[in-house]
Amino acid sequence: MNRKSISLIIGLMSVALLGVMAMQYYFIRQSYHLKTQLFDESVMAAINTVALKVEKDEALRFLNNKESRENKARENQENEARRSSQEEESTAYANRMRMKQAKLRSDFKALEQQVKRRYPGAVLLDNDFYETYMKDPVLRSHVKYEVTIQQAYDEAGRVFQQQEMGIYADRKASQIIKAKDDSVRYFIVDPIVGEFVISLPPRVDAKLEGEIRQLEQQAKVRMASVYMDSVKASGSKEGSALENLADEFERSKKSVMQRIDPKFMEEELRQELKDREIALAFNFNISNGKRDSIMFQFASNKAVPDVNEAYTTVLFPSDLSGERAVLSVFFPDKSSLLMGNMKVMLISSATLLLVLIACFTFTILSIIKQKKLSAMKSDFMNNMTHEFKTPVATIMIASESLKDSEISQDQSRVARLAGIIYDENIRLGNHIERVLNIARIEKGDLKLESEPIDINDLIGTVVDSMALQLQKNKVEIEFDLNTEPLIVLGDELHLSNVIFNLIDNSIKYTNHAPHIYIQTRSHGNHVNIILRDNGMGMNRDQLSKIFDQFYRIPTGNIHDVKGFGLGLSYVQDIIKRIGGTIKVKSEINKGAEFEITIPLYKP
Known part of the structure; x- marks a missing residue:
């Protein structure tokens, strides 16, 4: 695989990785925005519901006070009537039931008017339609609504537009599905909150209605005329539009803090948020809509809220007059909640991305490593061909010379040529044996003998066998061997090859008269063998690669260094197999130092 192909693969994989990262970022960003939108909708629905409850609570407290006053007056009248006759007592009781019924209707009417004033487009829902379509998640998606605008004429003949909204499936x-209760429900479409349903209490209390009918029947028998007068009086009193208007003005004259119970508002806010699964600390305040006019403030978190992130709604929007009130709710830890909900997705995305990057890096490094290995193998094949070609050519020339009749009669020349053939055969065999040893190591077929060996004697034997090579290259060897025998367990042949390869490398990579220093020492339960030379040395990058197969240190313009790049790889593997380690230290133009540590044998 050439450099251009590798560059193309790296480029394509990089583009793919960046694309995956961009898609993950886009997906996470969209998920965050969606969760933020859902959170905002839930909060707005909660505070709008609380605003309705606050208005209802204020109305109920007003009506309760009014009822208590009216009840007190009625009690006085009833006591007086009770003293007059038993029939009048029965009539008073019926009157109370009637008043209670009228109050319920008035409450309902007030709530209904609030809804219609606040949401002019509210559509009354049939309870069967609500149970069948609105509560079913599948059928809910088939509920549609449409808004129509029609022209109408008022009493003066003027034209105006009337907006109506209809809902259908x-x-x-x-x-x-039949309705489970007789509550009154309105379908609302708000431009801020969205679509939702407001439930109001039943128009009438069925149980109370039945009781009143029973009392009316009894009263018809006993006191029909008195009953009719009381009904007319009570109906006239409760149905007066002017009185309702006066009540409205009376309430609006009060201050906002007199009309609101802050504790009730806090509890309702907490409950509504809890119902929507928002368990988050919040702050809220009540103001007249201006930043510097806060009338009440509640803080469950000491963090300073951002005014721009507040959720607001108007309290008592249907008041005809009076002080303006705005409820503002803040969530100081909103971001932490949203990110916490996305924790699993973020961790899984980051993990998958890291795995993808690791696989990408491993693939690229493997491709580069394979390319380097391929280049080193090509170099190895060239070197091996050269190393094998030289002895083969020498043997061929010597063999052809032996065929010459003149040479064959000269016994000294025949003996010299035979010696050349013998030496070259040994050289060729050593090359083949070296390659085969590496092949056996890779396959795991190399078997080592385990026998006691004296390291000092082994080093002496190897140096003696290399006497001619040392003499030819003018090598000076300095020995500093331990005075006592150093016995290790290992294979004599392969340990000899280890020492041979290290000395041979020192000779190859020394440009001037080689000086080799060999030291052996006993250190605890190990034997240390140090071999130091005065060769060309190695830089840091070369030191990290010299034990790799097929790697050969570049020698610049010098091309007389022979070898396959297998020697040090073989040395390291043999040392590891006998439980030892090998280290190397070197500097450019200052030589190299190899330190071998082998376990000491103690019988």
């Missing part, structure tokens, strides 16, 4: 349900 574009899919018929397989079964209509």
Whole structure:
């Protein structure tokens, strides 16, 4: 694989990796925005519900006070009537029930008017339609609404536009579910909050209605005329529009803090948020809509909230007059909640991305390593061909010379040529044996003998066998051997090859008269063998690669260094197999130092 192909693969994989990262970022960003939108909708629905409850609570407290006053007046009248006759007592009781019923209707009417004033487009929902379509998640998606604008004429003949909204389902349900209660429900479409349903209490209390009918029947028998007068009086009193208007003005004259119970608002906010699964600390305040006019403030978190992130709604929007009130809710830890909900997704995305990057890096490094290995193998094949070609050519020339009749009659020349053939055969055999040893190591077929060996004697034997090579290259060897025998367990042949390869490398990579220093020492339960030379040395990058197969240290313009790049790889493997280690230290032009540590044999 050439450099251009590798560059193309790296480029394509980089583009793919960047694309995956971009898609993950886009997906996480969209998920965050979606969760933020859902959070905002839930909070707005909660505070709008609380605003309605606050308004309802204020109305109920006002009506309760009014009822208590009216009840007190009625009690006085009833006591007086009770003293007059038993029939009048029965009539008073019926009157109370009637008043209670009228109050419930008035409450309902007030709530209904609030909804219609606040949401002019509210559509009354049939309870069967609500149970069948609105509560079913599948059929809910088929509920549609449309807004129509019609022209109408007022009493003066002027034209105005009237907006009406209708709701329907574009899919018929397989079964209509009957209503479970008689609550009144309105469908609302708000431009800020969205679509939601407001439930109001029943128009009338059925149990109370039945009781009143029973009392009315009894009263018809006993005191029909008195009963009719009391009904007319009570109906006239409760149905007066002017009195309702006066009540409204009376309430609006009060300050906001007199109309609101802050503790009730806090509890309702907490409950509504909890119902929507928002368990988050919040702050809220009540103001008149201006930043410097806060009338009440509640803080469950000491962090200073950002005003721009506040959720606001108007309290008592249907008031005809009076002080303006705005409820503002803040969530100081909003971001931490949203990110916490996405923790699993973020961790899984980061983990998958790291795995992808690791696989990408491993693949690229493997491709580069394979390319380097391929180049080193090509160099190895060239070197091996050269190393094998030289002895083969020498043997061929010597063999052809032996065929010459003149040479064959000269016994001294025949003996010299035979010696050349013998030496070259040995050289060729050594090359083949070296390659085969590496092949056996890679396959795991190399078997080592385990016998006691004296390292000092082994070094002496190897140096003696290399006497001619040392003499030819004018090598000076300095020995500093331990005075006592150093016995290790190992294979004599392969340990000899280890020492031979280290000395041979020192000779090859020394440009002037080689000086080799060999030292042996006993250190605890190990034997240390140090071999130091005065060769060309190695830099840091070369030191990290010299034990790799096929790697040969570049010698610049010098091309007389022979070898396959297998010697030091072989040395390291043999040392590891006998439980030892090998280290190397070197500097450019200052030689190299190899330190071998082998376990000491103690019988």
